Amino acid sequence: MPWEPNKLERERLEKLERLRQRGIDPYPNRTERTHSAAQAVADFLAAEAENIPVEVTVCGRIRAKRGPFADIYDGSGKIQIYIHKNNVGQDTFKTFQKDIDLGDFVQVRGEVFRTKTGEITVRATELKVLAKALSPLPVIKEKVVDGKVVRYTDFSDVEERYRQRYVDLAVNPDVRERFRTRARIIRATRDFLDSLGFLEVETPILHPVYGGAAARPFVTHHNQLHQDLYLRISFELYLKRLLVGMYDAVYEIGRDFRNEGVSFKHNPEFTQLEFYLAYSDYHGMMELVEKLFEHVAREVTGSTTITYQGHEIDLSPPWRRITLRQAIREHTGIDYAEHPDADSLREAMRKAGYEARPDDSWGKLIDHLLGSQVEPHLIQPTFVLDYPRDISPLAKMKPGDPTHVERFEFFIGGMEMGNAFTEINDPLDQEERFLEMGRLYKPDSEEAHPVDEDFLRALRYGMPPAGGCGVGIDRMTMLFTDQSTIREVLLFPHLRERG
């Protein structure tokens, strides 16, 4: 929709025009910054005792005006400026009063001093407009009480905060800080894996065949090749090809796309970590996951204890390990081993008062019990292990147990954070498992995955025994930033187009 300026914006357009008429460029190409706001304060404090003058040129956005004073903010913080006609001249003073608004970017040159109330301030001798803001930002009113910043104004409408995240970031420093934390989490994750000799790789996002997870894909099309392509729903099958290619340890951090419902813990595109380690198995993955979270916690919070939604959570290893069978028995009283087929399990579930869908397989029924009855209670870090074979087509069988595979999911704060298994490396078994999965779905079902023949070809050349693991980076960020919805940890969460 084209821009129709509102009243406040029209006023600012007039000011813009007045600046231009006076020969002032409201959007100059060059700035002459010598100090960030924080550096100007630091330099002044260092020189203050010996009375050495500190001359600075600072740049930033005006967020408050009080008489001849204004607060300007840059990425480092804030500093007060003092504009008086004796120092900048009558014309500039008038410009400051009349045509410079809250939200504008300006550059100020002058000596740093303390006002009589003690505020460190730049006494402007020059004032230059750097960028005129045509739309008004929500106004910030805040004051420091006992060292803490108290806010009296708000930009809190969630829809507007997400649709115009730039405004949210500009006015809400806690949001800005949260995405710095997100970056620290990812950096700490890389550092951890790199230090263990993992190789970071990049595999295709456009897949000719989708696989590695149970999800509906987004479909796109390559015009020149006349070929439909799918945005990846997982990296799994490509990373395992790299094990065939003789890398012992690989990982990828990147975006997955799933054409499914949106919720407080689901976004159509989300960031995933997957790592694979040759000559390991799901026990090895558990140890790596524990150490990864311990490392990230120390790097990001300085402690292995965090608070999530009012719960104190201890991330230090070892974490609780419980079999899926035992976990479900604990929380529902149902021992699914006593109901070894879908019909009998369904009946037991209904008798116990749980919903059980008529078409679900045995494994799916168990998975639903896990999600609805167990997961919300898994606040402290917990590995739930040994999953039904029929919902785990890429995980190796548990020796001597035809119904279970060596797979775990782990949960923290009542949320699934990741999924791992001992990887199938028997190409014939893998092929059979794909075909089995195919038979579980009707031929035209969107969830019926095509068989990735090239992946099977790769396995036939030999893949070493390996453990592999996927971790949801967004959920990990929710955990470490104490957020209850994924949208608060995505810079630009997906929203419907406005009608």
Next chain:
RNA sequence: GGGCGCGUAGCUCAAAGGUAGAGCAGUGGCCUUUUAAGCCAUUGGUUGCAGGUUCGAGUCCUGCCGCGCUCACCA
């Protein structure tokens, strides 16, 4: 997709079917070492959109749009 709730000025919020308001921001002044600066005056609205009920609708009803919560879906 279902259920429940919400949508009023740039921002945050009032208005019990009876004149659409406040604070901040803005505008015009005054003041000019202030700290949520202050004082005086003042502008600003298709109440998400479209219908309906009513003498009268921000308020009640229907549909639509968007957001939130929730359920479903999501090996």
